[in-house]
Structure formats: structure tokens, C-alpha cells
Amino acid sequence: GQTVFEQVANATKCGTAAAAAGSGDAVDCLVALPATNLSHAMGIIPAGMCCGGHQGKIWITWAPTIDGVELKAHPYETIQKAKLTLSVPIMHGTNADEGAPFVGVSKYLLHPALMADWKKWYTPVMGAGAAERLDKLFYDTNTTYPPAGVRTRAWWAADRAMTDQVCSCGARMSSRALSSSSQPIFQYEFAPSSWGVVPHGAEIGYLFQAEWLKGEDLTLAAQMLGMWTHFAASRRPTAD
DSSP, X not given: OOOHHHHHHHHHHHXXXXXXXXXXXXXXXXXXXXXXXXXXXXXXXXXXXXXXXXXXXXXXXXXXXXXXXXXXXXXXXXXXXHTOOOSSOEEEEEETXXXXXXXXXXXXXXXXXXXXXXXXXXXXXXXXXXXHHHIIIIIISOOOSOOSSSSOHHHHHHHHHHHIIIIIHHHHHHHHXXXXXXXXXXXXXXXXXXXXXXXXXXXXXXXTTOTTOOHHHXXXXXXXXXXXXXXXXXXXXXXX
């Protein structure tokens, strides 16, 4: 990863670029800018400029910066090294296709487009040959994808690689790092059978008992709400 000074320098570049959408580069200027100006500024900042070689922040120019003051280390490193002591249990999880909204439907109809983006995204943080390794794992040898249709094999590979990178692997790593605590760690994967693709945010309707829920989805929502409520009240997802 980057040194503290490199991260602060890169974050400063991003702040300056955002401020260029207004009339200056002071904090007051940024606070006063309309949201549309800031959105435009974030869109023109070169991908990865704020993130450098720090794995896991490839696209997010507005991610928190390890500045040595407010944030002194990567949260995962803090969990690992400090042997974080939990005072309460943790329940967390991910959806089966968290990456789906971020890879689109039409962009990866063809395999070459997938390889081109994998090279652009992952080579800076994983080194030469990263795209080829991902291709072998997610495209060549994976046998779990549905038959090609609107969503091609290349799309499924993009979706699952993105899902692992932004959500699933981080959740598993966090669970393992926290498992030395005396408090239990509960982790779930949300994948209702009625959905062909289970994207980021799909669980929200179940949690809040959306009106569109019918049949087995309504049953699942009731089970889910019961488990989450029981966890909040008793520190265990279920009575047994």
C-alpha cells in the first residue's frame, strides 16, 4: 500500500480537482459547492488517482484517507494487529451478486471487454498477469454460471469477481480476523431462490417487509426479520 504521505498527497490532489469545479481550493469552497458540481468533479478525476497501490480502493476517489491523524491504519490491519476486543456479537453478510449493479448488463457481452477492464483495474494492485489469473478462475474454470442469455458468461465472471472484491472477501476476512474474540460472529449470504441475480441492496425489501413480497419471498422475509430481531434482543439470530 501507500505511505501515509502518499495517501495524503493523493487525497489533496482529489480535493484540488473537486474544488476546481468552483472558485477556489479552500474547504469553505468545497462546502459551498452544489452537489452537481461535486459529482461532475469526481467524474473527471482519473480513475485510481486517489488510490494508488492501496488494494481495495481502485475506483473510489472519495474513500477515507489514512492520514496518520484521524485514521492511523487500515481498519482491517487494526483488527488483525490489535486483536480487537468486541463487547457485543457481530452479524453481517453479503448478497450473492453484490457486483451486479456495478458491472452493468450490456458492457460485458464479449470476453475481450472483460479482459480489458480487468487489466486496467487489477494490474496496478495485483501486478502483471492479474487479469489472466482472474480469467482462469472466474471465466475458464467456473461451472456454476447459468447458461448464456441476456447475461453472458463474461458478465457472470465480471459480476462474481466484483462481488468478491468489493464485498464477499472483505466480509470473510473480517469474520476470520474477529473470530479470536470471545464474542460470536454470525455471517450470512443472502441468495433467495426466486432471484436469478441477487444484487447489492436486494435484502432491503425483505428487511422492511415490502408490499411486493409474495409466496416464498414473504416467508423468507418473515424468517429473516425474526432472526435479525432476535439477534438484536438476545445476541443470537435464533432461539435455538
